[in-house]
Structures are given as structure tokens and as C-alpha cells.
Amino acid sequence: MTATFERPPTATEAVITELRRLLVTGDLAPGSPVRQEALAERLGVSRVPLREALKVLEGEGQVQYHRHRGYVVSELSVDDLVEVYRMRELLEAEAIRVAVPRLTDADIVAISSASRDVDDAGQRGDLAGMTTANRDFHFLLFDAAAMPRLSRMLRGLWDATDVYRSVYFAGSDNRACVMHEHAALLDALESRDVRRAIAAQAEHRNHSVAAVTTALTSR
Amino acid sequence: MTATFERPPTATEAVITELRRLLVTGDLAPGSPVRQEALAERLGVSRVPLREALKVLEGEGQVQYHRHRGYVVSELSVDDLVEVYRMRELLEAEAIRVAVPRLTDADIVAISSASRDVDDAGQRGDLAGMTTANRDFHFLLFDAAAMPRLSRMLRGLWDATDVYRSVYFAGSDNRACVMHEHAALLDALESRDVRRAIAAQAEHRNHSVAAVTTALTSR
DNA sequence: CTGGTGGATATTGGATCCAATCTGCTATGG
DNA sequence: CCATAGCAGATTGGATCCAATATCCACCAG
Structure with missing residues (x-):
């Protein structure tokens, strides 16, 4: 041991x-x-x-x-926010492209377990727990690409908006949406479908950018 | 003043x-x-x-x-090198996509001036000068995208391979190749041709990755 | 009233010193 | 001969102290 x-x-x-x-x-x-x-x-x-x-x-x-x-x-400007999400779009797509064909069954199990953790935290209304579980969920996937630099950059990009993203989980309708989208992504991963996985991640991300933008502008 | x-x-x-x-x-x-x-x-x-x-x-x-x-x-592994260049490929393409339509005539002048600096340093056999001038040349373009985070990340990726890239400029045939490719890129920029600019940058980068790979493996 | 000057105070920048930890060698026992 | 414990030196980690710089405000000249 x-x-x-x-x-x-x-x-x-x-x-x-x-x-x-x-x-x-x-x-x-x-x-x-x-x-x-x-x-x-x-x-x-x-x-x-x-x-x-x-x-x-x-x-x-x-x-x-x-x-x-x-x-x-640091304060996040709207320009900065747009830039962060654009870079996430490019880099997350790459991560998924590389990761999906490499996913082992154990990876899938781990990811779906993380997905359950997000749901559980959501049920409890535990925002902090939901944030970290959500992050784990996504980075279990990204890390499966075995591209450490890429993972590190993505973490940095996520960090940059973490402050603002927490508001996203505050809305119960947003939470429901998240769970739904995670399920869609997970389904794509299980069938090893790169294209669908990228699309699911993109939709998921777009919802979050919308929420963060409003959180940012209405201050 | x-x-x-x-x-x-x-x-x-x-x-x-x-x-x-x-x-x-x-x-x-x-x-x-x-x-x-x-x-x-x-x-x-x-x-x-x-x-x-x-x-x-x-x-x-x-x-x-x-x-x-x-x-x-840090030592650069071959895996790491591949990762660095893959990320450069994605991010430089984005930078060029955004930058080219925004290029002012002044930008073009500055970039072509930097190109001349590279040539001059090359003539003199000034490797260090060539390295910095080359960097200036490319980042004048990248920075024109007005995406500071993107520029910063690209700088980091360039830094990671700088040690090894200097060997690239040591070969006089490589130097000739660099000047030729810079001219091609500059030409694409002058005609505001995004596609050709990305292609030129890609070819340029591929030559350099080949050189760095050999420098890395033959040690 | 405006603009600038000088100095008091708050804050950061850096050097030095000591504590905590690691590394390598030696001794000792099996 | 090998393995291990333990000690000594080297190296990093962190606290404290002083220097350098910036900020703020009172004051004064125009």
C-alpha cells in the first residue's frame, strides 16, 4: 500500500x-x-x-x-472574460479530442462518480461543494488527455473566473441545467463520441459564460 | 514627448x-x-x-x-515538446485569425521592419540578436490581436523552447529558410489573407519543431 | 482657488539570521 | 558483504529588522 x-x-x-x-x-x-x-x-x-x-x-x-x-x-473586464472563454473553447476542444479515445472504463466510472457528487452537492444546496465537484468532473476528463501543460493552462483559465462562476450555481434552475448537461456529456463519453462530447462541453460552457457575464456587468 | x-x-x-x-x-x-x-x-x-x-x-x-x-x-521531454507545439498551433492560429483583420498599416510597417532586423542579425551571424528580433517579429503580429492573455500564454510557450530553438538559428540554411518564410508571412499579412497567414506560420513552426526535436533527441 | 512643495506616515523591498529539513557519509550490527 | 541507524554538513524555509519608496496631507506662493 x-x-x-x-x-x-x-x-x-x-x-x-x-x-x-x-x-x-x-x-x-x-x-x-x-x-x-x-x-x-x-x-x-x-x-x-x-x-x-x-x-x-x-x-x-x-x-x-x-x-x-x-x-x-484582479478585476475581470468583459473583454478579459470573452478572451478567457474563447481560449477555453479552443483548449477544451483539444483536450476532449485527445482524451476521449484514451478514456478507460475506470476513467468513465470516476467521471460519472464525480458527476454524482455534483448532483449530491446540488441537492444539499452546498454551493462550495458543487463548485469543487464540478471542477473535478471536468478536469477528470481534461486530465485524461495526458497533456499536463494543457491541463495547467485550463486550470488557470478556470481560476480566473471562479469568483464569478459561483453565482451561477446559486440559481436552482441553473443547477438543474448543469446536471442535465453533465449527463449529456457523460453519455457522449460513454459512447466515445468526440464530436458530441465537444458539442456538449461547448453548450455547457456557453451557459456559464452567459451567467458570468451578467454577474459581471450587473455590479 | x-x-x-x-x-x-x-x-x-x-x-x-x-x-x-x-x-x-x-x-x-x-x-x-x-x-x-x-x-x-x-x-x-x-x-x-x-x-x-x-x-x-x-x-x-x-x-x-x-x-x-x-x-x-526544467528539462523538456519530447512529449512536452509535442504538447507545446500543438498548443502553439491552436493558439497562434487564433491570434492570427483575430489579428489580421485588425492590422493597421502602421502595424504592417512595424512588422516588416522587425523582419528586416531579423535579416540584418542573420547577415551579421548574430544569433542572440536574431532570436530576439525573430520573437519581436512574431509577437508584433500576435499582440495585434489585442488578446493579452493569449499573448502571455504564447510567450510562455515560446519561452519553454527558447533554449533549444537557438540551435535552429545556428545553421545558415535554416537562417535562409527563416527569412524566406517570414517574407511569405509578411506577404500574406499585407494582403490581409488570414488563411495564407495561418498556413505560413504553420509551415514556419513545423520547420522549427523539427529542428528542436533533433536538438532534443540527439543529446 | 490652483498648483506645487515638503515632510510625516504607511507600505513595500531586501538583507540577515536562525530553524527545519534533506543528503551523504560513517559506523555498527547482522 | 549488506543493511540500517545516526550524525554532520549542506541547503532550503521563514521571521525579523532596516532601508527604500510611495502616498497623503498640511502649507505656501502665485
């Missing part, structure tokens, strides 16, 4: 994780400056690991950096 | 720039570990800005990080 120990991560890693959480919960709101001293104290670390973590998030576009002025939580 | 002052950058920024240079020159060779103490001293800074710089390069995939074991300069 390969005991996968829960190694105590470094402070930097812990801070990265925690900052991501603060970003999706909106605890660090878009546009707000990052005060290092206060934030470091709040997280129980010094500013050094915090600054390393911020450099990572800067690379992902989650925060922006200005010399001697520090970091600001 | 907008006096663009040469502001003294922060140590972290300077280190990032210098590390990039060390990476493309092979001074930091793929696979070699990064000894922070020695490197920091060599650059005349403390380890703090060096570590921040390394986190940035880690995000770009230029170095890899292992907890408590530090950073190692």
Missing part, C-alpha cells in the same frame, strides 16, 4: 491554498489592494512566504503587481 | 530578467539544480528576491520546485 501521507506543507504552499480560498469566497474582493502586513498576520505567517505566494498568483493573473505599490486583486 | 524613464527595477525584477538570460544561454543548463546561496551571491542580491524570481519562473514551467529540495532547471 502506498501510504500517501498528509505531509505538512510549507507555509508558502499553505498560503497559496488559503489565498485561493479567500479569492473564490470573495473574502479578497476584486479590485481591493493586498495589505501584506495585515494579511500575513491574519494567516499566521511572516510576509516572506506571503510574498512568494502572491508571485505565484500573479503568474496566474489572479492578482496584479505594481512596483512599490504592492498587489491588487 | 512621453519620456519613458529607465526606472531602476526592483531586485526581484532584475533577477527574473537575468535568470531568463542565463536560461536561454544555457548557463543554467536543463536538469541542473539551482543553488540559491551561490546564485544569489553571483547576482549580487540576497536569497529573498531570488526566491521570488524562481517562483515566477516556476509558474512559467522554466524551473521545477520540490519542497525542501529547491529548484531544478
Whole structure:
């Protein structure tokens, strides 16, 4: 048995994780400056690991950096949003194209299990759980393409809109729609139908971009 | 006149720039570990800005990080190379699709000027100059798409293979080929022909992937 | 009232120091 | 001879302290 120990991560890693959480919960709101001293104290670390973590998030576009002025939580413009979704369209299609012919039965089982997790979280009205389960569902598929760079880029693109996407799951009709679309995608995967899978993913994504756009413009 | 002052950058920024240079020159060779103490001293800074710089390069995939074991300069596997070029294919096509209809005459002038710079550097046998001029040439086009995220990702993909690509310019027949292909691309741009531009870029890229692959496998 | 100047304060940038962890060698027992 | 425990040195991780820079506001000249 390969005991996968829960190694105590470094402070930097812990801070990265925690900052991501603060970003999706909106605890660090878009546009707000990052005060290092206060934030470091709040997280129980010094500013050094915090600054390393911020450099990572800067690379992902989650925060922006200005010399001697520090970091600001990124705001998503509509242009930026359009760009993110266009790139997702191109890259997700590629991921699916490569992944579907490689899908093992075990992959399908895992993906459908993740789909059930989304549904369960939806039933419970657990928005956070739904968000992570939804992400797992999609990235189980993307990762099956065995293209690590592609997966990483896609994760970055998803991260960029995570803050805004959570509102999507808030509407119960949206939730129903999601489950339906996941079922359609899963069906396409089971029959190893690349074209249908890409189409299903595209439709799914288009619904989400619409929701995020309204969330973004009506602020 | 907008006096663009040469502001003294922060140590972290300077280190990032210098590390990039060390990476493309092979001074930091793929696979070699990064000894922070020695490197920091060599650059005349403390380890703090060096570590921040390394986190940035880690995000770009230029170095890899292992907890408590530090950073190692990334090695490009053939799989990785294939992935990089496949993603370039998808994203560069998109960039050109969007950019070409938006190209102003001034853009064309700038691009053709950059093309001349590549030629000049080629005549002089200035490999480093050719590399940067070549990069400028292509990114003038890509940036014209006005999709900053896309540009950034493309830059990352180019960076990942820069070390290996320099060998491409070493061969004088390759250099002639590059100039020829640049002319073809430029011609397509001048007639605002998206399809031909994408094709020219694709052929250009395919030549380079072939060269980089041999450089990678024959080591 | 406007524009600019100077300085006090807040904030970030970076160096140094110490703690935590890893690595490699050596000794010791089987 | 091999395996393992443990120690010493090397290396990274993180906290603290001081320097450099930006921001803000009071003040003054025009």
C-alpha cells in the first residue's frame, strides 16, 4: 500500500491554498489592494512566504503587481472574460479530442462518480461543494488527455473566473441545467463520441459564460 | 514627448530578467539544480528576491520546485515538446485569425521592419540578436490581436523552447529558410489573407519543431 | 482657488539570521 | 558483504529588522 501521507506543507504552499480560498469566497474582493502586513498576520505567517505566494498568483493573473505599490486583486473586464472563454473553447476542444479515445472504463466510472457528487452537492444546496465537484468532473476528463501543460493552462483559465462562476450555481434552475448537461456529456463519453462530447462541453460552457457575464456587468 | 524613464527595477525584477538570460544561454543548463546561496551571491542580491524570481519562473514551467529540495532547471521531454507545439498551433492560429483583420498599416510597417532586423542579425551571424528580433517579429503580429492573455500564454510557450530553438538559428540554411518564410508571412499579412497567414506560420513552426526535436533527441 | 512643495506616515523591498529539513557519509550490527 | 541507524554538513524555509519608496496631507506662493 502506498501510504500517501498528509505531509505538512510549507507555509508558502499553505498560503497559496488559503489565498485561493479567500479569492473564490470573495473574502479578497476584486479590485481591493493586498495589505501584506495585515494579511500575513491574519494567516499566521511572516510576509516572506506571503510574498512568494502572491508571485505565484500573479503568474496566474489572479492578482496584479505594481512596483512599490504592492498587489491588487484582479478585476475581470468583459473583454478579459470573452478572451478567457474563447481560449477555453479552443483548449477544451483539444483536450476532449485527445482524451476521449484514451478514456478507460475506470476513467468513465470516476467521471460519472464525480458527476454524482455534483448532483449530491446540488441537492444539499452546498454551493462550495458543487463548485469543487464540478471542477473535478471536468478536469477528470481534461486530465485524461495526458497533456499536463494543457491541463495547467485550463486550470488557470478556470481560476480566473471562479469568483464569478459561483453565482451561477446559486440559481436552482441553473443547477438543474448543469446536471442535465453533465449527463449529456457523460453519455457522449460513454459512447466515445468526440464530436458530441465537444458539442456538449461547448453548450455547457456557453451557459456559464452567459451567467458570468451578467454577474459581471450587473455590479 | 512621453519620456519613458529607465526606472531602476526592483531586485526581484532584475533577477527574473537575468535568470531568463542565463536560461536561454544555457548557463543554467536543463536538469541542473539551482543553488540559491551561490546564485544569489553571483547576482549580487540576497536569497529573498531570488526566491521570488524562481517562483515566477516556476509558474512559467522554466524551473521545477520540490519542497525542501529547491529548484531544478526544467528539462523538456519530447512529449512536452509535442504538447507545446500543438498548443502553439491552436493558439497562434487564433491570434492570427483575430489579428489580421485588425492590422493597421502602421502595424504592417512595424512588422516588416522587425523582419528586416531579423535579416540584418542573420547577415551579421548574430544569433542572440536574431532570436530576439525573430520573437519581436512574431509577437508584433500576435499582440495585434489585442488578446493579452493569449499573448502571455504564447510567450510562455515560446519561452519553454527558447533554449533549444537557438540551435535552429545556428545553421545558415535554416537562417535562409527563416527569412524566406517570414517574407511569405509578411506577404500574406499585407494582403490581409488570414488563411495564407495561418498556413505560413504553420509551415514556419513545423520547420522549427523539427529542428528542436533533433536538438532534443540527439543529446 | 490652483498648483506645487515638503515632510510625516504607511507600505513595500531586501538583507540577515536562525530553524527545519534533506543528503551523504560513517559506523555498527547482522 | 549488506543493511540500517545516526550524525554532520549542506541547503532550503521563514521571521525579523532596516532601508527604500510611495502616498497623503498640511502649507505656501502665485
